[in-house]
């Protein structure tokens with residue numbers, strides 16, 4: 001096709017379809033005006049109400065398949081393929097970091113029916129939490145005190161036992177001495193049939 005031919009040269013520049021865009025712009029303006037009107041009249045369209053974000057109540061299993069191997073075929077369901085399977089979203093994530101990202105992500109939470117909005121705690125809730133934590137700490141301290149006390153008691157007992165053992169030994173020694181007449185009057189010892197070491201013979 002020649003520019004010098006009979007036909008007019010086709011212009012490659014984009015041309016705005018003015019009529020079309022004017023229509024679009026008008027529609028948009030009308031929509032915006034309507035939205036503004038609705039808003040002022042309190043007729044605002046309500047967004048889909050989702051639950052607030054809640055903490056997980058289970059431990060995320062990241063390592064149960066660690067070091068294990070399994071055979072995967074074309075027909076293996078995605079839940080049994082390698083990687084981390086999310087049954088809420090029916091998808092497989094290849095590693096633990098991305099899996100954590102996924103289950104903390106917006107899409108996953110939405111599939112669970114939650115928005116990413118977090119409940120704002122009231123002053124009372126915060127106070128209560130402080131109270132609970134304080135109690136927990138005191139309990140821990142009490143436990144510690146108890147253990148400490150038990151240890152002390154045990155040591156005390158051990159000392160007592162050692163002391164009694166010592167005492168018994170001492171008594172026995174004394175008794176032995178008496179038996180051999182060590183501390184006895186030689187005459188008395190002779191009378192009782194004991195013989196001292198040398199001193200009792202007359």
Ligand SMILES: [Zn+2]
Nearest residue numbers: 086088089108
């Ligand atoms: Zn998911």
